Amino acid sequence: MSSYNAVLARNTENAPKDLGPYSQTVAFSHYNNFSAQLPVDPKTGKLVSGGIKEQAEQCLKNIKSIVDSINHVMNDVVRITVFVKNIKDLDAVDEIYKSYFPTYVPARTIAAVAALPMDALVQVEALISNGEGTIPNEPQTGDLIKLTNNSPNAPMNVLSTQTVAFSHYNNLSAQLPVDPISGKLVTGGVKEQTVQCLKNIKAILNSIDVSFDDIVKINIFIKNISDINSVNEVYTTFFPDSSIARAAAYLPARTIIAVSALPLDALVQIEAVVSHGDGTPPQAVEDRHGLIIEANNTVNAPISSSHTQTVAFSHYNHLSAQLPLDPKTGVLVSGGVKEQTQQCLKNIKTIVESIDHTLDDVVKVNIFLKHISDIGSVDAVYTTFFPDGVPARRIVGVPELPHDALIQIDVVVANEEGTPPKA
Structure with a gap:
């Protein structure tokens, strides 16, 4: 860069x-x-x-x-x-x-x-x-300003704002499967709860006149990793949302995080990062479709039917979480946490390079570990990819990961040139 x-x-x-x-x-x-x-x-x-x-x-x-x-x-x-x-x-x-x-x-x-x-x-x-x-x-x-918004059509909380926009992004509070009218969890299991989470997100976006297909990254917090298939069954009824997105087969980048517990004893919670095409005033208002979402997949990293490897909008690329999967076989690599960390970071490096960037452009790294005691082993590998220790970072221990992996990593990458208007 x-x-x-x-x-x-x-x-x-x-x-x-x-x-x-x-x-x-x-x-x-x-x-x-x-x-x-x-x-x-x-x-x-x-x-x-x-x-x-x-x-x-x-x-x-x-x-x-x-x-x-x-x-x-x-x-x-x-x-x-x-x-x-x-x-x-x-x-x-x-x-x-x-x-x-x-x-x-x-x-x-x-x-x-x-x-x-x-x-x-x-x-x-x-x-x-x-x-x-x-x-x-x-x-x-x-003189850019933050824009905050709450809609009565989604659950409100005195300690959080439903969505906060700044510059070219809307950042949504994680949505629980709460009925906005009753303020209580919806009845039913994980499918019904997933529907409600996504309905709440859609209601918030409708309230700020933003399309559901403007979502660039989704984070799904799930109580039981075995519920992924049920969540995906519902998820695919929401994405893609419009005929344009369906024609392009657009899906946001995505990370699934197994958790020990969620507020209200919910089974699922969903967080979204959304593009904001017109910026936040008093910046000069751009054409609503002047900036475009650029989605990219490379065959040299694991490809999934449920998400895009990286979605760029304005000055950021949001990557889907990478598991330690060999892109050729789709199978977990052999070895322990060091080998798995190596594969996650190799997949990330491959995706970043496929969009003409380098690991020096990574601004944030999120690491999810099956065993928190593995941090030392992870760092031994991590420092070979980030020797200067520049990205900001988060590490949490999770009860389990997809494919029974020991580690999962996602990143946010700078996008110097932004995403230009369509020709």
């Missing part, structure tokens, strides 16, 4: 450093991508003493320190993701959370996972707006 629009990695002494081969925040274009913050005291490098409240406080203090260090404020947070070890701790986390977002609340996702690094009880991750962009010596407009 040339230096015209640069990947900018930054670290501050006021937040934990040297916990792994990653940067605290990586900015590109109009977003800052933060590494997930653990409840670690930056002075000692150790977990803070106390319980869930003390740990949640420290996670958010670390995020605020990073935000302050890049001359932003907490109201510039667009999305928050909270991973807890025990879903019953959610009320205690929310008590602390309210003090950091007393008026404005970002989009939010919450899930309980099997394990977190350092045996933490909570981990918090943030996506931050970046009004000035990252063009060296030529700042982009500094």
Whole structure:
């Protein structure tokens, strides 16, 4: 990538450093991508003493320190993701959370996972707006604004906004299978719950006059990995949504994450990242279809009928999660976690290179591990692909993975040239 629009990695002494081969925040274009913050005291490098409240406080203090260090404020947070070890701790986390977002609340996702690094009880991750962009010596407009929206046709929550738009993306809060009229989980099993999650997403998008086919990335949090087929059965009735998308066989990039528990004891929860063709005012309004979604698959990486390997829009490429599958056989590679990590990253590298980018353009890496104790082995391989430790990163332990894999990785990649208008 040339230096015209640069990947900018930054670290501050006021937040934990040297916990792994990653940067605290990586900015590109109009977003800052933060590494997930653990409840670690930056002075000692150790977990803070106390319980869930003390740990949640420290996670958010670390995020605020990073935000302050890049001359932003907490109201510039667009999305928050909270991973807890025990879903019953959610009320205690929310008590602390309210003090950091007393008026404005970002989009939010919450899930309980099997394990977190350092045996933490909570981990918090943030996506931050970046009004000035990252063009060296030529700042982009500094007056972009966030657009927040809530619709009565989807479930509302006082601690999250249904969708927060900034620049060319809408970031939706994860949708639970909640009936917006009753505020309760819908009756039935995982199929009925999946339908409701997707209906809620569609209602939110309709409320901001955005097409369902403008979704570029879907993250599905699922209680039982064995429910994937049932979820897919419903999923394919929603995607593709329009005749144009059906003609192009368009499907968003996708990641499936097995979790230990979800709010309200739901079986499934779905999160979406959506294109925003006209930007956020007071930027000059573009033609709604001036920017295009570019979907790409290469035969040199595993291909799936349920998702696209990478979907680009504006200045970002969103990759589907990569499992340690040999693209020639479609079978899990032999060996242990090191070999599986190698294959995941090889698949990612292949996809990135197929769209004329390099691993230096990766701004965020999300790693899902069957055994959290494998972090050291993963890092031994990871650093051969990212020797400078530039991307921001998240690691969570999950109860299981598709194909009974030990690891799954997805990434977000910078897209310097943006996605130009159709000829």
